[in-house]
Amino acid sequence: MGHREGRGPILVVDDDQALRSTLARILRAEGHPVIEAEDGPTAVRLSRTKRPSLLVLDYGMPGMDGEMVLSEVRALMGHDAPPALLLTATVHQQERARKIGAALGLCKPFQVEELLRAVARHRRAGARPAEAAP
Numbered sequence: 097m098g099h100r101e102g103r104g105p106i107l108v109v110d111d112d113q114a115l116r117s118t119l120a121r122i123l124r125a126e127g128h129p130v131i132e133a134e135d136g137p138t139a140v141r142l143s144r145t146k147r148p149s150l151l152v153l154d155y156g157m158p159g160m161d162g163e164m165v166l167s168e169v170r171a172l173m174g175h176d177a178p179p180a181l182l183l184t185a186t187v188h189q190q191e192r193a194r195k196i197g198a199a200l201g202l203c204k205p206f207q208v209e210e211l212l213r214a215v216a217r218h219r220r221a222g223a224r225p226a227e228a229a230p
Contacts, residue, residue: 104149105129106215109139109165110183111157119152122208123215136160136168143169143178150218151180152211155189155201163196179218181211 106128110116113134120130131146133139136157142148151169153162160168162182170177179199183206184190193201200214 104147104178105131106150106152106219107131107133107139107142107146107148107178108152109133109136109157109162110154111135112154115154119211122211123152126212126215128215128219136162136165139165140168140172144172147173147176148178150178150199150215152215153180153182155182155184155193163192166196166198181214181218 106123108116108119108123108130109132110119111134116132116134120132123130131142131148133142137160139151139153140160143151151166153165155162157165162180166180166182169180182189182193182198182201184193184201184203187203190201190203199218202211202214
């Protein structure tokens with residue numbers, strides 16, 4: 097079961113524990129299953145084992161940033177890689193998010209409603225029936 101069924105958890109990845117916990121709490125309050133990672137390597141490992149339906153990634157993490165995490169997850173999961181919402185701090189990061197094909201680049205600070213709309217849109221898209229497997 098991958099993201100296509102829309103049933104996997106949302107993986108929230110941020111090195112800022114307070115922001116990560118707040119995002120997870122907001123998403124859980126909306127009824128979404130959520131798992132959390134504090135860094136890139138943990139996010140990649142959890143993507144492999146938990147098969148999230150959506151990634152909410154901080155762009156600017158030390159060591160392995162959000163772009164690197166997304167690249168690793170895509171290499172690992174191929175066509176089953178979930179869409180990603182990148183949380184950015186600058187316009188440059190927002191442009192990079194767009195160029196690498198992130199579902200959305202949300203510039204901090206962002207409105208909670210904007211995040212929830214993006215999550216709902218991508219969870220619905222992930223709930224569509226998958227194409228026939230080869």
